[in-house]
Amino acid sequence: MSEALKGQVIAQALSEGFVSCRVCRPWDVPDVPERLAAFVEAGYHGQMGWMAERMHWRGDPAALWPEARSVIMLAESYAPAADPMAVVGMPDRGAISVYARNRDYHDMVKKRLKRLARWLIAEAGGEVKVFVDTAPVPEKALGQAAGLGWQGKHTNLVSRDWGNWAFLGSVFTTLDLAPDGRERDHCGSCRSCLAACPTDAFPAPYQLDARRCISYLTIEHRGPVDEELRARMGNRIYGCDDCLAACPWNKFAVAASDMRYAARPELNSPYLAELAMLDDAGFRSLFSGSPIKRIGRDRFVRNVLYAIGNSGETALRDVAASLADDPDPAVADAAQWAVRRLRG
Structure with a gap:
């Protein structure tokens, strides 16, 4: 039975x-x-x-x-x-983790x-x-x-x-179903995921220090991010896919069966300048039905400003400067940091 x-x-x-x-x-x-x-x-x-x-x-x-x-x-x-990593090479755009683009x-x-x-x-x-x-x-x-x-x-x-x-x-x-066997490890000597991490968040294989993980820093961490780490975040503004994308076993990846996981065009590679200007109402409207909505406008714009500071795009300096006196202390700090970075 x-x-x-x-x-x-x-x-x-x-x-x-x-x-x-x-x-x-x-x-x-x-x-x-x-x-x-x-x-x-x-x-x-x-x-x-x-x-x-x-x-x-x-x-x-x-x-x-x-x-x-x-x-x-x-x-x-x-x-x-x-390719989920293509946007990482676009400094004026924001990289949103694949799972959160819809x-x-x-x-x-x-x-x-x-x-x-x-x-x-x-x-x-x-x-x-x-x-x-x-x-x-x-x-x-x-x-x-x-x-x-x-x-x-x-x-x-x-x-x-x-x-x-x-x-x-x-x-x-509460039903008693026949259990399957435990799967064994097939990573072998591969270290691709560890080498791919921009912030060295893995103290050792199979160990993650969330305090250095970009997914944690952009989603869970409240307040300013350590300056050494924010400089490594690149343009990743919500989550990070680097270690996942590096895994060789993805050659067997199965296409998503639900089209609602496909990226919304406006979230595939959004312009940082536009995202930085979001107020609370605009943020809620853009991310209605999205997991990104959970972190709120302030934390999200903080992340966007870190990306602007890392962009090297001097044209974005005025965008950052306009938020230097933002009511949220972490946003204001991020804006001031971005301005300093873009001034060289």
């Missing part, structure tokens, strides 16, 4: 648009508590205090919902159709998870809970335990079947 039902679950998941579906037990990640504790103890979590506050749940998925017997792990591709993936993946969960209840009963990056669930560790892929040296999940351009989601259930 367990194997037959699992086969039906996989078929249903693929029909919903997921590229892969595997099963593990909630307790199949015994190494997570120790790894998470070491991460927090080293201070690598930076300002993400919620990681320390929820370590018990994040370290032990079985504690999140003790009644759960199985975890259905799913991957949904958002692989870009064009609709918010949280909403899209969660809807698919809910449809799959409703189908499962109708077919086999039981209880379910769905999660997609909004609860203390160690998705990447569970993904490896279920056989979706393995956590590469850049700490993201990698698959031999679809590379590393994928969102992860999970369906916890």
